Amino acid sequence: MSATLLRRTAGLLLLAATAACGDDAYGNDNDNEAPLPPSTTVVGSGDLTAKLAELRALLGEPNNGGTAGQQPAGRREVNWDGVNAPNLNTNTFPNDGFRARGLIMQSTGSGLRVSDNDFSDVNPAYDASFEEFSPAKTFASVGSNAMDLTFRVAGDTTQLATIRGFGVIFSDVDVANTSFVESYDATGRLIARVAAPIRNDAKGHSLVGVAFVSPLVARVRIISGQGSLGATAKDVSDGGAVDLVVLDDFFFSEPIKK
Template sequence: MSNPKSTVITASGDITRKVEMFQAALGDPLNNDEPYQQPAGRREINWDGVPTNLTDTPHFPGDFFNSFELADPPARKRGAAFFTDEGGTFEVSGDDFAHVDPSYSQEFHAFSKRKTFTVSDGNTLEVRFQAVGAPTPALVKGFGVVFSDVDKEGSARIELFGNDGLELGTLTAPRRADKQGLSFVGVVFDTPIITSARITSGEAALGPGVKDVSSGGTKDLVVMDDFIYGETRAME
């Protein structure tokens, strides 16, 4: 990141301490159960609360974590919606995608047990920040992602954008450093400035018979776990 008013935090291996540092930099409290915009704190998505009927199936809705329905629980209103360029879909897995290909049980591991996340038919997605429980575009001051099984430098990265598509920079997740295979990268700015993020998670989509580069394949396959970001601020 080139912006002098930003702090980048990265980690691989045992990432717990650095993730806690990132959470502290965004600030408390954790607002996951608050259905309206809060004056301070952060939001997190760890996928573990996704119901069974939307787990291990390539039909996870991109707006699940920012429902506009009044009847939906507060935990469904976290101010983040997901999109793909091709109109693709997403998947949350409870078995690290071993149901897609058995080899993945040895490749991927969750950080916050037990579920992980991917684009079901690609390797890129856009996160757009919105007012909590509403479609209004919003700003956050920081964003970070936990990745699983980054074998190649640069295969997992986050491109950040501000208002009017202003490019804020690119974050690259470090390569895995141990058997668990977790990596983290995130940035915190002094003020809410991020409107969206484009995430590249590996070099190819998961699929039956598609092997990771460490298992004889030709592409580095990567999945995601926790998304951590500042409280959203609605844009007027």
């Protein structure tokens, strides 16, 4: 075979190999990625009366409270106000403390804490920063600014469940695009990420809710501001470097067996 023919053959083989690799050689293989499912968001700050009514209607009626078992319709709510000693003002609130409503919680830090004094026992300055929405208790992750929520059939210890939608009230969002609700499906895919609006009145409450047409949500991550609470941690409104945020009421559609 002549040298010229050998060069032509080698060139054709190289072109074929390059074509076979296609976009995958550069990581551009997203053409087949499924589009995000449609969702409805409810966000607000200040007077939340109308927005909260909108969210509750979106998640479903009635409020099923602590009724055991999967219900045919409705939603669940958690407001922390029934929590008492020994689970109050400690860093050891149980992850399954609201299993009766189908909720399992996990801090990305070292624990969970329910407070009846706006965390002023952690840092006295917090009394001026945070305010409960429903009297008189608030909630936070310990050692981090994030927590993950998963779901069970209400009252069941093992039966995994999914939900259509979730909402939460934040207290004291001072900096935009630092507090979020993230929704993930059963494959771990992020299907929605919604930022909490900044506070706009003296009470300082913000609402974020997101819902889908069907129960797609297997996990929710709540990101509360930019840092974790602590004896020396200052909120940005008190001269600190980061926005510190706590939580109050949770709202979620009826957990449905997977």
